[in-house]
Amino acid sequence: MTILRTERLLLRPVREEDVPTFEAFYGDPEVMSVRKYGVLDPETARVHVRAMLDHWDKHGFGMWVVADLADGVFMGECGVRWQEEGAEFELSYGLSSQFRGRGLATEAARAVIDHARGTLKLERVVAIARSSNHVSHRILEKLGMELISRNPFGRPDLVKYLLSTRTGASS
Numbered sequence: 001m002t003i004l005r006t007e008r009l010l011l012r013p014v015r016e017e018d019v020p021t022f023e024a025f026y027g028d029p030e031v032m033s034v035r036k037y038g039v040l041d042p043e044t045a046r047v048h049v050r051a052m053l054d055h056w057d058k059h060g061f062g063m064w065v066v067a068d069l070a071d072g073v074f075m076g077e078c079g080v081r082w083q084e085e086g087a088e089f090e091l092s093y094g095l096s097s098q099f100r101g102r103g104l105a106t107e108a109a110r111a112v113i114d115h116a117r118g119t120l121k122l123e124r125v126v127a128i129a130r131s132s133n134h135v136s137h138r139i140l141e142k143l144g145m146e147l148i149s150r151n152p153f154g155r156p157d158l159v160k161y162l163l164s165t166r167t168g169a170s171s
């Protein structure tokens, strides 16, 4: 199971014992109201953690817990996972509100993308965001991702970004 380190962050695979943390995280409207799954009740949160664990078992990568490198405090999640509906690998991230505005999501996502391209050799990684989620658009652009659809899955409230091996560096 791969651990990634950046200047300020430790990214480690999600573990079974993270369930209580994710029940709170996925129940937080500040984190989840703009995301695909929306705010989750504790039972659904547990199902999502189970799915993340299964993804790691099946693919050897998935969602990482994003923690403070200095003290291990949980900040959020970031990773790449198989997106059934699009049959593609999708970048996903979220941070608790107290850790935002310091470039940490970009730092985590850059480490994940570098790993996806360099080690996992994924040829395509996509990201789906709400059309109104300009913070997320900015992050995806900083990663070198390209806006390829303003109507993915026939949903004009979403946008789709792509990073292909031909799109250039993630910096």
Ligand SMILES: CC(C)(COP(=O)(O)OP(=O)(O)OC[C@H]1O[C@@H](n2cnc3c(N)ncnc32)[C@H](O)[C@@H]1OP(=O)(O)O)[C@@H](O)C(=O)NCCC(=O)NCCS
Pocket: 030, 031, 032, 034, 035, 093, 094, 095, 096, 099, 100, 101, 102, 103, 104, 105, 106, 107, 128, 129, 130, 133, 134, 135, 136, 138, 139
């Ligand atoms: C999206 C999220 C992870 C961003 O975390 P973060 O650590 O604050 O992000 P970063 O600091 O790395 O980057 C944010 C960028 O957006 C910019 N930004 C902030 N507010 C903005 C706005 N209203 N419009 C456009 N850009 C904005 C910042 O200036 C920064 O860009 P810069 O480095 O060029 O200055 C966090 O807000 C979050 O968890 N949101 C809820 C979950 C979510 O939206 N997940 C993504 C679903 S697709």
